[in-house]
Amino acid sequence: MQKHLSIGQLAAKTGCQPITVRFYEKKGLMNSPARQANNYRYYTEKDVEQLFFIRHCRYHGFSLDEIKSLLALREAPTASCGAVDSILDKQIKKLDEYIKLTENLRAHLIELRKKCPHHGPVSTCGIMKSLMDRTFCPCLHDPHYQDIDELENHGPNAP
Amino acid sequence: MQKHLSIGQLAAKTGCQPITVRFYEKKGLMNSPARQANNYRYYTEKDVEQLFFIRHCRYHGFSLDEIKSLLALREAPTASCGAVDSILDKQIKKLDEYIKLTENLRAHLIELRKKCPHHGPVSTCGIMKSLMDRTFCPCLHDPHYQDIDELENHGPNAP
């Protein structure tokens, strides 16, 4: 039973790359593993489990900070799992808002697209005209505008 | 007619912040404006129009690179607006995929959430169990897994 894995073997087992494992280590999601005489990292089964856990969480769209919380909870198994539930509930709510925002955005774009049904010179393009028309720019009025930044900074997998 | 605006006045007119205007300048979306004797930037009506255009485009979810293309097209009005149309079509398609991905993610989370309907100690939490269960980790099989990165790197307003 060969229990000492190199970083490459660990990465291959969990479907990510060595550089990502080192990244997680730096971020405090993976423990600093023991080193061999040649300074290579070597990993145990516990590390494999932990990395699987992390990647599984990432798969579900959790941020690294949220994963850190989940890892901490895992270390304190007597804690109530209400904290776990609330992390999930928050994530689901975030996704709901996110989907709504994106659908709004899509509707806006469809509207815009309709303004240039036929090809022609840019100078007569209805889309460009709309984009240039200051009176139609909702930037200053539409609360959705602020949402754009929301959307970028707090997307499904953003922090 | 007072035509020379300070950066703060320009920003206020277009609903963004001075620092953002400087940022656009550095990124090549706004021209370097003339300077007053005190080294302050001052702007003209053309700059106001251009910034409105940029912000309007951002409102519609275009990336700065896409906006750069649109600005270039605006400078070449004899070009066909097919290029404009295709930028919009691409954006709409991107949003469609994006919405689909996010809805999938949401479904996964709802499934996961169901595994812990009642509060209890973390050690018996069905969610944590699922997240820890390597045999249920889709990371290695599910093509959706790769999509997570997709989703993060190419969200509606990502490049």
Add this chain to the structure above:
DNA sequence: ACTTGACCTTATATTAGCTATAGGGATTAT
């Protein structure tokens, strides 16, 4: 023995779209 290639190490820079902070100079109001 020697070289090739695959693997490992570190540190730094890059990605998008800003925002924050530090450390200064200029202008305006009191």
Add this chain to the structure above:
DNA sequence: ATAATCCCTATAGCTAATATAAGGTCAAGT
């Protein structure tokens, strides 16, 4: 005179990695 507010530059920060540079180590093949 001084305080508040504006302006300037330069640098660092945010996510979640990825890319690149420059080097050390190891196993296999010739």
